[in-house]
Amino acid sequence: MLSVGTIVMGAADVRRAADFWIRALDYVPRDGVEDDWTVLIPADGPGPRLALGLSTTPVQEHPRVHLDLYAGDAADQAAEVARLISLGAERVDWDLYPDDADFVVLADTEGNRFCVIDTGHH
Secondary structure: OOOOOEEEEEEOOHHHHHHHHHHHHOEEEOOOOOOOEEEEEEOOOOOOEEEEEEOOOOOOOOOOOOEEEEEOOHHHHHHHHHHHHHOOOEEOOOOOOOOOOOEEEEEOOOOOEEEEEEOOOO
């Protein structure tokens, strides 16, 4: 039986990306942070690992794969979006929002797109 072990994302600056995701998710480096690779793990126990690898590939405007980060409700979502922006994320001018979107699209310090989801949205 298979399970997802690690999500891998590219970064032009692995150390900068690691700093963002460590603070965004309360993760810690598994074995330290190198210039070309790191694996981050949850600080408080089990959960998906996030690996960051050096990449020169351009960021995709509409990526085929991205992270969804879950917030409890609209207020929690707004607070998390503000917190992530204060850590260096940027709001993405997303052209594919549905009329009643339950998500906000952000980009990390490397331009990788991710969503913050209002899980209380009906």
